[in-house]
Amino acid sequence: MSRVLAYCGFLDDGQITLPKAGVNDAPVEVLACGDLRLLWSEIEWPFEQAGLQRNALDFHRVIHHVFQQTAVVPFRLLSVFDDLGALEVFAAENGERFVADLKRLREYVQMESVVYIIAPRMPADPESGRAYLQQKAAAIRLSAEHAAAVKEAVNAISRDVHVREVKNGSRIFVLVKRGDEDRFRKAVESVPLKEPVSRRVSGPWPAAEFLSAAVKTPQTAGQP
């Protein structure tokens, strides 16, 4: 069956170039609703499992194409609408909130640093269990200290910071001005690493972590 896959929303200033093809080479279409533009494609649903990785990359490339030029509100890959009419209703109901977030985040991108520990191996000898737990607790403490230091290091260039605890560490989301990506990387790299703590930096990404709750989980037609 065919469904409507929404990629992202953005504000069109008349200069934005759009990708021609999206997931599974489907043509990329634009829905206009006031100042808001939504990119979408008609796709066969559900996706074939074998092509899922390619679909994810195609989806990412469409969003990234626009994101390189302006702020976007990305949709999630597995979120689809029944048909174009449903997307139009959605846009009419949620357009103003999308526009408000896009204006608020217009000049910003999201950078991320994941701080994690390479956990010590559980020894075969059970009598060493206590030492193992102590070692692991110390590593977790080091990781938390490192995450705090990273947060402090990016303070001068961050508009907002969210920290989420994840397995074996923390994921730090930082809202920075577009163009400050290298400053972010340098700020993170300025924090010395102590084993067994490690970290990874990525970005720029659309500022999805900093969307308002009403935009992240919007009301859809028929919902109360």
Place this chain on the structure above:
Amino acid sequence: MPSDFEPITLTGSAAEDVSLLEIIDHVLNAGVVIHGSLVISVAGVDLVYVGLNVVLTSVETALRNLRASDAAEGAIQRRTDR
């Protein structure tokens, strides 16, 4: 872990090396969610920290759920209407 991340190069003037897993994580977990109850089964997995096979298994599970849900659309409607 870092060794699990396969760097890829995106096409474009300013090519960036980003991990495939991070892209998959972002396209599945970041942004607007329409059918919350259907995506949560994917979003509950910390995709960045698991291997690609596990990611695809998770997605596979999500797709199985979607197919099952599509087969019982009335049930989906009741769930998303809440």
